[in-house]
Amino acid sequence: MKKTLACCIVAGVLASLGCQAAPADTTAIKVGMILTYSGPDASIGEAIDRGAELFLALHRSDLPPGVELQLIKRDETGPTPDIAQRLARELIVREGVQILTGGQWTPNVSAIAPLVTEAGIPYVVMSSGTASTTRLSPFMVRVGFTTWQHSYHMGQWAAMNGLRRASTIVSDYAAGVDAETAFVLGFTDAGGTIVSSVRAPLRTADYVPFLERIRRDNPPALYAFNPGGPEATRFIKAYDDLGLAEAGIQLIGPNAIVPDDELENMGDAAVGVISASHYSADGDRAANRTFVNAWKQAYGQDSLPNYFAVGGWDGMGAIVHAIRAQNGELEVGRTRELLSNWSNPDSPRGPMRIDPETRDVIHNIYIRRVERVDGELRNVEFATIPSVKDPWKELNPEAAGGASSGGR
Amino acid sequence: MIASGHSSTRLLDGAVLVGLALFPLLMPGYLDLGTRMVILTLFALSLDILVGYCGLVTLGHAAFFGVGAYAAGIFAIRVWAEPVVGLVVGGAAAALLGLVSGAMLLRSRRLTLIVLSLATVLIVQEIANKMNWLTGGADGLPGISMRPVLGQFSFDLFGRVSYTYAAIVLAVGFLAFRAVVDSNFGKSLVGIRENETRMHALGTPVGGRLRMAFVMSAALAGVAGALQAQVTQFVSLNVVSVELSGEVLIMLILGGAGRRYGAFLGAPLYVFMQDYLAREDPANWYLWIGLLLLAIVFLAPGGLTAWTGALARRLPWRRP
């Protein structure tokens, strides 16, 4: 009886092992994509997904003949690392994906990291801006952006362009604190002085008390960070209600404070806000115009891509490149090498490439101002900082012995 | 409701344990899903003590789950990565919070209790967020690398050890739950739920009993949280959220509160639905789950166990 039981258990285990020990089908490469498709942050996952799908639809012919890319999608339902990890495990073990992608939330990516290292699966992170993320696994390559690229350079640009004193207000969570640290360092390094710093809890309904403080301090510039979405709108409304713009306080920040899709809600209150981003829908490049047109054709004339969508687009580009260069027969070491050295001089965001040393993205950072163009509110680029590496990693070289996350 | 001690109860209890053991044989490729079901069943079981047997509805139970998870995770990283000890640490930390918050919460009922429990979980979440040097804040606490269970079985990629470990913890938890619920203490809780004034009149130390039950419920929830931290080797703010508190309440009500097996039906069903819809129709997850909840309210009040109980009573050999 025990022997039969043992045989059953062994058979079961072998069966599950057998499912993914079968030789990779040379005609279908499975790529797993884990994003958030439900709940309050589904719009971000949707944007990334659309970017990826659009690239795939327009570049099917880039794949070697007879090779098909099968995109297997899973919904992680939000910043829930346990679900994301389970989905990653399912995709790797049960579905046998050869490349994993997605990567919308830092905690989810962190939970998946040890898994991809153990299973030896390259992971293309399309979003998630925490600088230290790529150090969590040598199999990770990030094509999105880092918070430090935006905030550090916002600080540098501000100090070097007449805004010598600034206050900061950020949402009190890891990404907000990260952004504050980055801005302060960039700003003070370039000679600026910080007047005051305030942290507001996440999901603040009324920003007035915090901004009232700023109004009294009356700095020439206010650097803000919030998670975007309705929160960004509430912030701008409070900023407008208190008359901070009239008082001469220039609002600056990363792209999250003036997301392209929230601009209409913010109304004229947002005009004049200066932000730093690696991508604006309004970017004046041929590649971007093609991208935006293709987007509108696929998803409706009223819809616009944002920087999340570009992450999806470029991530898929990197994956297709890796498949094409290996003619459909993926070998892990070679895939990692191809991904880590990938470059796209013609991305909608401008020229971009991956730094093989850090496996992180190098791209231009644009300084933009919100303006009304043809009756619509747009983020209009007016200055460019070219080929920006991630400042945090430059300032915190990897100590012997692995990842350090002191930069937070 | 099934009377305890009845032979069918013992049979069903045994069936539950057998089911737990057979799962990896029946569905070997789904062990990670099974592990998640097991952890959440334990969590829902802990809530059942409060909601089902004491009649206290709270929306803050994730505070205990989360405290257990963080305690076990931080303990594993900074002190000792032994799994079983970690479970005890998690349970103890949650029990401590249960003791402190119980003193404040248990003088209220209904709406006030709901609000106080919400406030508790929000405060714990804020503290976890702010103390990010300890908890990792919103980015989470990675690097929880557990030593092998009992020195022998190391956690692996396929999740076999995880499932077995979790299932054993659930089985032990269920036995503890049974012991509480079948005892006189447990019966007095039901008495308090049904008619608190009367129990006072009978001289029962109502306050003391409820506090005791609260602490037990918290401890069990803490163990479930610790289990999750160890199995996923990661903790993040979502373990101490209002959303999770709502989810576990839904799981329990789906299965049926106060009916012994509610957690075992509700939690796996919810997890299964979530997994299925995440694949097939993720954008409409809320719609389907909402409709299911409304259906349960109007068509099967008392949850699935009540419904199956009613069906079972119609079976020919059960009719009197």
Add this chain to the structure above:
Amino acid sequence: MWEFVDLLISLTFYGTAYGMILYCLAVGLSVTLGLMRFVNLAHGVFAMTGGYLTVTAMSRLGFAFLPAVAVSVVAVGALGMLVERTLCRRLYSAPILEQVLFSIGLIFVSSAVARYFFGPLAQPIELPAWLSGRIDIGVGVFPAYRVFLIGAGAVLAFAIWAGVERSRFGASVRAAVDNRRMAESVGINVNRVFTICFGLGTGLAALGGSLGADLLPIYPGYPNDYLVYFLIIVAVAGLGNLRGAFFVALTFGVSDTVVRYFLPDLGRILILLMIMAVLSYKPHGFAPKTHA
């Protein structure tokens, strides 16, 4: 010194405006939960629906702001009465657990429906010219919209006091809740009273959602985001204490604003601890004690 007075005035003003919008949103819940003892966690759903209707009426049908609000209040009130008659009525005697489950189900379904029809992003609302900009109210220059909120809240509080608390209708509701059979035997049509009462509560929610739409954006996650605030106000005021809800909302609004100004880092924790202290000390809130 004057700086400090100026600061206090400013904080008081903004705190009061914030408190007023919370009152407008919470008073409807005080009616359904407080008066009718029906645990309606889905209160925010009606506020959200009101907000969506107002925004749609303004942008698609060209209504002006106040008429749009009026239309949405009436529509949502009617919807509330419909929901009460078909669904809620069966749950009055159900255990609290069922009522909670029902509310959660309603929240989920309505969020999904809102997302389907309106998308996940917040709705832009264009305030009329008379509500934009800033006006001088003597003690300082403040945004017209927030001045309006304070005024609207005060008017609403008075209307509720006169129309519900002191009227026969209010008395009938209290009678019907306290002792249904007695009320029926005295000739009160309890079913109708409950329906009207629920409609009133949901209509008030719609009013709050519409008036506050510029401050608290309308999007599918609306019911979840602000639920805690309404519940706190109703719990601290005490069930059935409509007048108390007004004062509690104001106190909460001002204290929250002041605390967040002086202690931004600890603000949320401090406020929550204060709420917990108050409720532990007074579990029934500040409701005047009538029965147990």
